[in-house]
Amino acid sequence: MTASAPTTHLATEVASQPANWLAARETAERFTASLPQAGEKVAVVGCGTSLYMAQAYAALREEQGHGITDAWTPTEARIGRGYDRLLAITRSGTTTEVVDLLTQVAGRIPATVISSSPGTPALEVAEPILMPEVDEKSVVQTRFATTTLALLRWHLGEDLSRAAEHAQRIIEAGESAFGPALSADQFTFVGRGWTNGVAQEAALKLRESAQLWTESYPMMEYRHGPLSISAPGRVVWAFGDLVPGFAEDVAVTGADLMHADIDPLADLVRVHLLCLARARRAGLDPDAPRNLTRSIILSPADAPPA
Known part of the structure; x- marks a missing residue:
């Protein structure tokens, strides 16, 4: 059985991503007037995975010169900064913090x-x-998270066709794509620019689904402390181009460096498949992570102050 075998909801959803990303092109075109326009100052908000997609999009949008873009979790958002538009990401549509913020700015x-x-x-x-x-x-x-980011990348003028091809190849490769990650006892994910959000999301996925020890940092921060936990039997997973000397620094620790010259969003699919494999090996249900629910809906007493 490969990691991509559709034996769980998660496996089915992971396998659909390449097609979802391609279909997102039409969605981006249909809703172009509702999405941030060039030159607008934009706040993007979300919780958990949605926050990390917001971070990735915000960095991409600024890097490409479309305008100032800040990513916030709703309870920390400094909305009084003269934003032209607020963009919220929420799979469930019920997350208390997101709904409250949207209500406040209406x-x-x-x-x-x-x-x-x-x-x-x-x-x-x-x-x-x-x-x-x-x-x-x-x-x-x-798939909701990655398709949202794909939609936003299409809207920025990017072509996700190659990313979808890369992801499909990874899905077809199954566990052969994992290498040392299949047995590693610790993961440090690193990114640069927009892939910092991808690294954060990768770390969260393995924590949620397989209860593994994962951390994430900007790539240049790896030398400033995180290097100390790298060791044989552990993995450093890099999204995006490596900075000079990075591979050598990892090699000294004895940890395995994982880095693929593919679209980082496709490499995130490799993490998704790894989640399935590691959860299965640990006897865990990847569809139902410990202590988590589909949406966080707070009681009035627990809701953030207005």
Whole structure:
């Protein structure tokens, strides 16, 4: 059995991603007026996985010269900075912090929300971009998050065709794509620019699904402390181009460096498949991570202050 065998909801959802990304092109074109326009100052918000997709998009948008873009978790968002638009990402459409923030800015800041769940509160307080075709039964987010980022990359003018091809090859390769990661006892993920968000998401995925020890850092920060936990039997996984001397620094520790010359979003699919394999080896259900639910809905007493 390969890691991509559709024996769980998560496996099925992971395997659909290449096709989802290609289909996101049409979605981006259809909703182009609802998405951030060139020159706008934009705040992008989300929680958990959605926050990391927001971080990746914000960095990409700025790197490509489309305008100032800040990524926030809703409870820390400094909305009074003169933003032209608020973009929210929420799979469930029910996350309390996201819904509360959208409600607070209604009528003051144009707001758009990307979700996969129809008939939910977030869609009622912002302009909706609904993608029910990438909704998920697994608690662990994969295809909604990556398709959202794919949609936003299409909107920035990127072509995701190669990324989808890379991801499909990884899915077809199954466990042969994992190498030392299949048995490693610790993972340090690193990124550069927009792939810092991807590294954060990769670390979260393995924590959620397989209860593994994972950390994530900007690549240049690896030397400033994280290097100390690298050792034989552990993995350093890099997204994006390596900085000079990085491979040599990892080699000294005895850890295995994993780095693929492919689109980082496709390499994240390799992490998704690894989640399935490692969860299975640990006797865990990757669809139902310990202590987690599909959405965080807070009681009024626990909700953030307005």
